[in-house]
Amino acid sequence: MAAARRTAQAHGYSGLNFRDLAADVGIRAPSIYHHFPSKADLGAAVAKRYWEDTAAELEAMSSECADPLRCLQAYPSIFRRSLESGNRLCLCSFMSAEYDDLPVEVQKEVQAFGDVNVAWLSRTLVAAGLVGREESEARARSIFAAVAGAQLMARSRSDISLFDALIDGYRAAGLLPGGKKASRRS
């Protein structure tokens, strides 16, 4: 299933296929049907596990460093890690692109990923005292979308430093907290 996730992050839901996936795991394609009744179920399971893991990671981040501002500054690193690991995309960004061709059960999980991220960001923005409760969700959505966009662009150039630059740009513009010095020079 980790194999499925990796493939999906690189080639999307449509890039998932039973033969290759089975080979990765060391079994034959039809055996997969013992674990998932259909490709749609497999996809949904992968996507669900993905946002669950992300949610756990975000939660860990929140409890590890007490300062919510630090958490926010670290947030893009989650997306950065995908790029580091074979120039992969956030699974759900990819699936957002494929959205129209996705089975409904997969679509649901994709949306859940967004919800998880926005909820965490929103909470953390408020905790950091950066925005009021009223505007926090809107701001959270903007941040989420912007970071996803940065990941997409960086991937199409296979250039992680471009991702960093884009994030710096967001900080310089004030969308993300933190960067003042890093933005101007170098």
Add this chain to the structure above:
Amino acid sequence: MAAARRTAQAHGYSGLNFRDLAADVGIRAPSIYHHFPSKADLGAAVAKRYWEDTAAELEAMSSECADPLRCLQAYPSIFRRSLESGNRLCLCSFMSAEYDDLPVEVQKEVQAFGDVNVAWLSRTLVAAGLVGREESEARARSIFAAVAGAQLMARSRSDISLFDALIDGYRAAGLLPGGKKASRRS
């Protein structure tokens, strides 16, 4: 070829297929080979035409309204239009997701689209006096990525008003020029 563009904006390069495409145009699949030697060439041609059209549209925008600030405020509308027209994505955002599976000739055109957008944004930002020449390209890239991300998110909810909200969020945060009143309250 316009049909190919529409399909690619909804289903990506991998979603393009000769049979359906031919049917749309009213001919048979193999006849396409009279016009394009391969799927890769077709894809490249579609992508190239896409960024050329976009470049022309941007140029028209620049000359139509003399005020570069207005141009910048209108910029997201280009991406909005794709969503309006059948919840479609910017062709090149989609292809950025598929990047690893794209033939090189198509990859080049995808990058060219980004270059065109960033160049225009950069130029216009400077003309509007919003940033210095040194930082303009970085800011342009950030804007481009953020708007693309907003489009992606809005699509996955089939909700154009979410796109508008995200753009508003960018304005409120200071990434895009324009919104002051809309940002603070409500």
Add this chain to the structure above:
DNA sequence: CGCAGTCTACCAAGTGTTAGGTAGGCTGCA
């Protein structure tokens, strides 16, 4: 036994692509 997990052997659809042929239009020469 019964069942979980895997296998081999298929299948129907759908993919990009090739081969070979036809219809009609233009050009230039006798």
Add this chain to the structure above:
DNA sequence: TGCAGCCTACCTAACACTTGGTAGACTGCG
């Protein structure tokens, strides 16, 4: 004028291959 030669645009038929999915049999463990 007539006709050869070449052109573009399209056709049908088939290719080799990949896709998700099914049927039915085997194995080993409780």
